[in-house]
Amino acid sequence: MTAARLTIDEAQAFLEANPGVHWIDAFLFDMNGIPRGKRIRRCDLIGVAKSGLMMPTSVFIMDPLGNCVEATGRLWETGDRDHHCHLLSGTLVPIPVGDGRHAQVVMVVDAKDELDPRGVLIDQVERLARAGRTPVAAVELEFYVSRRSTNGAAMLHTPEGVSDDPSRPHTFGFEEMDALSPFIDDVYRICDVQGLPVDTIMKESGPGQFEINLKHRADAVAAALDGLLLKRAVKAAARAHGLEATFMAKPHHDWAGSGMHVHLSLLDKSGQNLFAGDPISPLFRYALGGMRDSMADFMAVWAQSANAYRRYVPKAYVSMAAHWGFNNRTVALRIPCGNGSATRIEHRVAGADANPYLVVASILAGVSHGIANQIDPGPAVEGNSEAVEAPPLPTAWVNSLERFQRSEIVRGAFGAPFQDVYSRLKHAERSNFERIVTPLDHLWYSRVA
Structure with missing residues (x-):
């Protein structure tokens, strides 16, 4: 490609x-x-x-x-x-x-660089193309908007007209979008000028939190780039209005986390949806099985930072196990309403801070793994997935990195050099982060130690 x-x-x-x-x-x-x-x-x-x-x-x-x-x-x-x-x-x-x-x-x-995230995704797309399959993808991103910080100090104070009370989130409401309409207008103006296929915007459940959806593309590399460029557009619009936007996965411990949801389907050479069936195709079941089987292996991609692991908490619409189900937002792999050409998976594991190139590449690697090995995903979950037994995801950073580092699935998909360098890169980041003594250390421990 x-x-x-x-x-x-x-x-x-x-x-x-x-x-x-x-x-x-x-x-x-x-x-x-x-x-x-x-x-x-x-x-x-x-x-x-x-x-x-x-x-x-x-x-x-x-x-x-x-x-x-x-x-x-x-x-x-x-x-x-x-x-x-x-x-x-x-x-x-x-x-x-x-x-x-x-x-x-x-x-x-x-020239091809084995460490280039874009190249990693291209490899996965080409692997599917050799089998006559084209991935169709779209990214959804959640983010927070806050007042501008001073002197580089991080703050999370909601803008004028936006509630800072997490008990009054105004989820799916319009008043707070009205309060920030000049900012939102500019986000969409930037996206229109830049050709980004933006779809709906909605008020999410954290103070000053919103979600923007992108439309599907039959070009997974372009769809991932859409996600990357949308982040830049949102931040540019925020700066123009004296605001800040953050895609941190968990910017506040008491507020909702921000995720990246990826919608995906596969087309055959004639443009027919290979996931369509009654209700889904056997090939879709294998793809689900592969995504489930490999989900823990790619956790270091879904959650690429120390902060990202704070998002994985109960009753937060963030699955901590590799469940799947129909029209169920408590699972990691959700099949939304729709059939025929609209049949698709919504992958709900990644934090909003993750790299869309690597997130989509990891999903495609799981799909290829499942199809190649005809992995059955087991039964769909109904109701609350947190009440259903399943192998847990590694929600501690050190554990996810160790799993990524030794995974044969990762090595086969991304190559040993990428696997090794990414692991070393993130282990170094983790070590540097964890060596810092924070004010919370002193508040909790200085007088009891």
């Missing part, structure tokens, strides 16, 4: 249509799903479109703070070589908020 290069004509047409743009952010996405790249001047765009840009290979071994992790063994040992990157056709777009002087474009690496 070759990524189409931005053409000179495309770049020239953009400049003519956007005379007010002076700066273009060119970026790719690291292991954490964070955009990293370079800012180029308007006058240099044509040259970059012709020749591309260089990015160090160490961009794929960075922690969320932007530090290169030596423990991966891929920094000094490699000489930190450069990757040649090209600009991706169809992604050069303006950012129509603020002063209007900025635009953005996605970069992709020319």
Whole structure:
């Protein structure tokens, strides 16, 4: 699967249509799903479109703070070589908020890099394509909107007109969307200008929490990129209104967590839904079996940060075991209402902070695993899945990383180099996080120890 290069004509047409743009952010996405790249001047765009840009290979071994992790063994040992990157056709777009002087474009690496999350997803899509199957995918993202922090200090104070009382969440209500309508209008304006297929927005159950859905694409790589770019659009709109948006999985211990739900189906060569049946096809059952069987192996992808594990609590619509069921929001693998062409899975495990490239790749790896081995998923769960026995997911970070590191399923899907480096990268992040003594340590223990 070759990524189409931005053409000179495309770049020239953009400049003519956007005379007010002076700066273009060119970026790719690291292991954490964070955009990293370079800012180029308007006058240099044509040259970059012709020749591309260089990015160090160490961009794929960075922690969320932007530090290169030596423990991966891929920094000094490699000489930190450069990757040649090209600009991706169809992604050069303006950012129509603020002063209007900025635009953005996605970069992709020319040569295959075994650590590139986009490449990992492409491998899974191509694996299915060789069997005549095309994944159709869409991402849903939950996030919180808060007042702007000062001096980099993290706060979670709801904006004016939005309740900060978790006992009055206004779930599915409209008043709080009305209060933030200028911000929401700009989110959708950015998405429309940038070609992101946004669908509905709704008020979620935390103070200042919302969810935006994206429409399905018969291109899983593009669907994952939609999720990544939606995060950037939401954050840009928030900044333009003196607000902040966060996709942290659990920004407040007493408030609802934020998840990433992925909808997925498979098409055959004629465009027919391979999951459709009465009520589902045998192939869909195998796919469900593979997703169940591999779910714990990929937990380190669903929950990629220390904070993400705080989201897995009872009675929070976050399954802590690999259950599946029809029209049941308590399960990890939900089959929504709909049949025929609308038959699909809703994968409900990942936190909103996860990397959509890796989340979708992991789901597809589970699907391929189940189909190849004809794994039966067992009976569907009815009612509260928390009352039904099932192997638990590893909801402690160290346990999920150990499972990921030794998993044959992960190794077969992503390759041993990716498995090793991702494990080392996240173990280093975990160790650094856990060594910090917090105010809570002193509050709870200083006078009793």
